[in-house]
Amino acid sequence: MRKRTTNENLDTDEKPTSARRTLLKTLGLGVSGTLIFSLFTKNAQAQDQAPQKTASNGHTNDINIDSSDQITGPLQNHRWMGWENPVFDANDGWNDWKTILNPNNLPIWHDSFSEIPKTHPKHKWGMVMDNRKCVGCQACVVACKSENNVPLGVFRTIVDVMEVGSIKPAQNGMIVTEEGSYEPNVKKFMLPRICNHCDEPPCVQVCPVKATFKRQDGIVLIDYEVCIGCGTCVQACPYDMRFLNPIQMTADKCTFCVHRVDAGLEPACVTSCVGRARVFGDLNDPNSEVSQLIAQFPTGRLMISQGTDPQVFYINLNGNLEGTTSIDKVFMEFTYTIGFNTTDYKQLGGEVELPTIEEKKNPFKQFAV
Amino acid sequence: MLEGQFLETPIWGLPIVIYPFLSGLMAGAFVIDSLSHLFGFKKFDPVAKLAATVSFAMVLLAAFAPLVDTLQPSRAVWELYVRDHFPYSPLGVFIVIWTLYVILMLFEMYFDYRVDNVERSKQGGLRGAISKFLTFGRPEVSQESIKKDKKALFIISAIGVPLAFAFHGYIGFVFGAIKARALWTSSVMMLMFITSAIVSGAATVIFFYIIGYSFYSKKNKVNLETLNALGIFTIFAILLDLFLDVVEKLYSVRAYTGAEEFHGWELVYNWGGALSVNYHIYQILIGLIVPLVFLLFKKVRQSKFLMLIIAILINFGVWEMRYDTVIGGQLLPKISQGTVIFHAPWLGFDGILSGIGLFCLGLVLFFVLSWLFGWEDNPKSQSLDSNENK
Ligand code: SF4
Ligand code: SF4
Numbered sequence: 001m002r003k004r005t006t007n008e009n010l011d012t013d014e015k016p017t018s019a020r021r022t023l024l025k026t027l028g029l030g031v032s033g034t035l036i037f038s039l040f041t042k043n044a045q046a047q048d049q050a051p052q053k054t055a056s057n058g059h060t061n062d063i064n065i066d067s068s069d070q071i072t073g074p075l076q077n078h079r080w081m082g083w084e085n086p087v088f089d090a091n092d093g094w095n096d097w098k099t100i101l102n103p104n105n106l107p108i109w110h111d112s113f114s115e116i117p118k119t120h121p122k123h124k125w126g127m128v129m130d131n132r133k134c135v136g137c138q139a140c141v142v143a144c145k146s147e148n149n150v151p152l153g154v155f156r157t158i159v160d161v162m163e164v165g166s167i168k169p170a171q172n173g174m175i176v177t178e179e180g181s182y183e184p185n186v187k188k189f190m191l192p193r194i195c196n197h198c199d200e201p202p203c204v205q206v207c208p209v210k211a212t213f214k215r216q217d218g219i220v221l222i223d224y225e226v227c228i229g230c231g232t233c234v235q236a237c238p239y240d241m242r243f244l245n246p247i248q249m250t251a252d253k254c255t256f257c258v259h260r261v262d263a264g265l266e267p268a269c270v271t272s273c274v275g276r277a278r279v280f281g282d283l284n285d286p287n288s289e290v291s292q293l294i295a296q297f298p299t300g301r302l303m304i305s306q307g308t309d310p311q312v313f314y315i316n317l318n319g320n321l322e323g324t325t326s327i328d329k330v331f332m333e334f335t336y337t338i339g340f341n342t343t344d345y346k347q348l349g350g351e352v353e354l355p356t357i358e359e360k361k362n363p364f365k366q367f368a369v
Numbered sequence: 370m371l372e373g374q375f376l377e378t379p380i381w382g383l384p385i386v387i388y389p390f391l392s393g394l395m396a397g398a399f400v401i402d403s404l405s406h407l408f409g410f411k412k413f414d415p416v417a418k419l420a421a422t423v424s425f426a427m428v429l430l431a432a433f434a435p436l437v438d439t440l441q442p443s444r445a446v447w448e449l450y451v452r453d454h455f456p457y458s459p460l461g462v463f464i465v466i467w468t469l470y471v472i473l474m475l476f477e478m479y480f481d482y483r484v485d486n487v488e489r490s491k492q493g494g495l496r497g498a499i500s501k502f503l504t505f506g507r508p509e510v511s512q513e514s515i516k517k518d519k520k521a522l523f524i525i526s527a528i529g530v531p532l533a534f535a536f537h538g539y540i541g542f543v544f545g546a547i548k549a550r551a552l553w554t555s556s557v558m559m560l561m562f563i564t565s566a567i568v569s570g571a572a573t574v575i576f577f578y579i580i581g582y583s584f585y586s587k588k589n590k591v592n593l594e595t596l597n598a599l600g601i602f603t604i605f606a607i608l609l610d611l612f613l614d615v616v617e618k619l620y621s622v623r624a625y626t627g628a629e630e631f632h633g634w635e636l637v638y639n640w641g642g643a644l645s646v647n648y649h650i651y652q653i654l655i656g657l658i659v660p661l662v663f664l665l666f667k668k669v670r671q672s673k674f675l676m677l678i679i680a681i682l683i684n685f686g687v688w689e690m691r692y693d694t695v696i697g698g699q700l701l702p703k704i705s706q707g708t709v710i711f712h713a714p715w716l717g718f719d720g721i722l723s724g725i726g727l728f729c730l731g732l733v734l735f736f737v738l739s740w741l742f743g744w745e746d747n748p749k750s751q752s753l754d755s756n757e758n759k
Contacts, residue, residue: 193704202547202549205458206546206547207458207461208458208459208460209449210452211448227441228440228442228444228449229439229440230435230438230445231380231440232460234380235380235381235547235549235550236547236549238548238549238703238704239703244380244440250440250441302704303704306548306549307548
């Protein structure tokens, strides 16, 4: 069992009032003073245990690992059915919450998210999806799965393929079937979807044990050591971007690759995107690429009527995709979401049934006007 | 529609259907119980203890069903208690109200059965010893102490009825608070849950009343007047339930509601939809209208056999209502198209077998409590009640 150390931070740093902030600052000054003092006095081994890393994005990461927490030997999760499991190897520090949460000791929120801007966060991470450039190659999906070790059958990011427009019956139309000829006026759309790291995340509000939270820099995360796997947040996410992880038995979702972001890197899907359709950056910084894109192009967001204030912006988003993907307006060709707690998932070991569209008597019924 | 594509999957399966069903029995039975204690409905006196026992068994069980559905049940018990979860989390409120309710029911059971326990402690043997323990050192049976018990029961019921409504109302809130599900985000959800809880609670009390007094009681017979009163009470509950169903049905009217709810009704509940037979035939026709029509006749209300069948039909209908709400709400996908396909597996934590197991556990709990307290053979108070009736 790993020691729970994040929790204390989570609770005390919530909703910092000005008095509390002053206290925190004083404490912080004291602690950093002690640290600097200790840098001069402690021996090299002690410095090994509290290494100072300077990330490429400029800020200093203090990673403290106390000696009682040192884990020796490979950590194996037996539920992985014999596979190596890099995510759960705490020696890598991949999934170590202390590494993820402590670099800047960011305050976190479980409610009253509107307070966050008042605390003047250093960064506000967001993403822009440039729909003009997405070719639907699914490289991001693969990159995400391998970066985060996402189990079979569940996805942290997906790219839906849709058709928008209409096919009308017309004389001498291009498509000829037994029922007549049709004239198509359709367009294909790729819709890359990830967790929108909403500014008003319903998934955080409904969690009964406060396992999921919003960090000051905007990233919505789950504490996997507290989550009881009740699935309420999965129900509450209007974007269907959460799932129950069948291996670690908790809720799970896109983290904006928080371990990479904290180390000054971009999320895996962004680095792997062949068309540069995904752009990640700081929405607080007017000179960042995301801010520039949002300033220069009209952008849309998904399902804003839900009031979640999503932080993923789409360039050239067809208006029909903004709301729910109603069958009256768009025709979804493929989607890659499938839950694990179904019989379908249990069949995944043997046969994989790819989504098929049943042959219809009137194939273009859904386009009829 | 695009059936054959599995796009999204239901997250909550059978245990979450069972959970509001069982806690509905709990709330409904408590209402029947409190009608006797709180409002002095003399005709309900013979079933008050039965109703309290049903309510107690079901509240103990109600905690299991949602726990079965969490992936980390061992962690859940601890985390739900130690972490604060106000003001939003509906499931978090569960643990608070549940704990309060269990404490309240312990007091209720103590005062309800104290006189009986004093009687039984004279018998000796294991049962006598247990009864002696359950009196907690108050072996008086004077008129004064009985009066004190009644007063205590009055206060407990006065607190308990709002609490029972809160318990079941917030289950409606669990679903209503999830705005991503178009078919759940309805403001009548809470009321519908409470009303159908009362309907199913009354039916369950009728069921166990007839079975218990016909087959297990050595001294008491089924009181037809009580059965009649229970029947009349059920009629009013069903009428209210039907009215709320009509209000909810308005969601399928295009002019009345938004596109998502309208499409949801079209795809899931309306004729031709995924759950159309479940909704129209099982839930409304068999569960509500048929029992209502039969209950209108006094002869039916006083027939033990017919009332037994009606009780079963009503409970089946209420079970269908829970199923249609919980599963039906998830059949409408959030951001994909078509309808989601639901297969209830036989095995697994949310499988049919664990559901059956939960029900059996409920019956076992009820029978253990019945053996312990013996509601069907309470000599003293039963005779008191029947004297007062005359
Ligand atoms: S997209 Fe869904 S999971 Fe992500 S923050 Fe918003 S509601 Fe939560
Ligand atoms: S599944 Fe986990 S994170 Fe989601 S609501 Fe339940 S406890 Fe919270």
